[in-house]
Amino acid sequence: xxxxxxxxxxxxxxxVIKEGQKIYSESFLIKRKKNNLNINRFAxxxxxxxxxxxxxxxxxxxxxxxxIQNYFKNNSTNIDFFDYVIIVSPKQKDFSYKKVxxxxxxxxxxxxx
Numbered sequence: 825x826x827x828x829x830x831x832x833x834x835x836x837x838x839x840v841i842k843e844g845q846k847i848y849s850e851s852f853l854i855k856r857k858k859n860n861l862n863i864n865r866f867a868x869x870x871x872x873x874x875x876x877x878x879x880x881x882x883x884x885x886x887x888x889x890x891x892i893q894n895y896f897k898n899n900s901t902n903i904d905f906f907d908y909v910i911i912v913s914p915k916q917k918d919f920s921y922k923k924v925x926x927x928x929x930x931x932x933x934x935x936x937x
Contacts, residue, residue, distance in 0.1 A: 826889055832867035832907045840867075840909045847931050851916040851924070852888075854931055856906040865907045866892055873914035884912060884919045891925040895932060 832840065844855035859865065868888045870881040888910055910928075912919075 826866060826893065830863060830865055832865045832909060836865075836907055837867050837869070837909055840907050841911075844907075844909065845935075847934055849913075849927055849931050851913055851919070851927055852931075853911045853913070854935070855909045855911070856935065859905055859907050861905055864896065864905050867907075867909045869909060869911045871912070871914060874912060887919060887921050887924050888912070888928070891921070891928050894925070895929055899932075 840855050840857045844857040846853060846855045866889065868885045870884050872881070874884065875881055892908075892910075
């Protein structure tokens with residue numbers, strides 16, 4: 825799991841959502857905004873429209889964060905650092921780890937990370 829220094833704070837989430845670049849996917853929306861830190865920071869937003877049960881929403885967040893962590897462990901050639909906010913779509917119901925990881929990888933490649 826990510827440490828606190830790798831998480832976007834609630835105040836910064838709003839800034840990223842308002843001003844960030846965006847890429848759409850079938851399952852989620854990624855927004856990013858350049859930061860002045862020497863680290864990438866992440867946040868995953870899962871609304872109650874996906875599930876009323878917090879256990880399921882936390883499971884979805886863990887799958888996304890774990891996929892992100894694995895991706896950046898293997899592909900750490902970043903020069904610029906960003907704050908990323910991933911907003912999970914309530915239309916999608918299949919959140920298997922493999923699907924999440926493949927879709928995140930393809931969208932991060934669109935950002936040329």
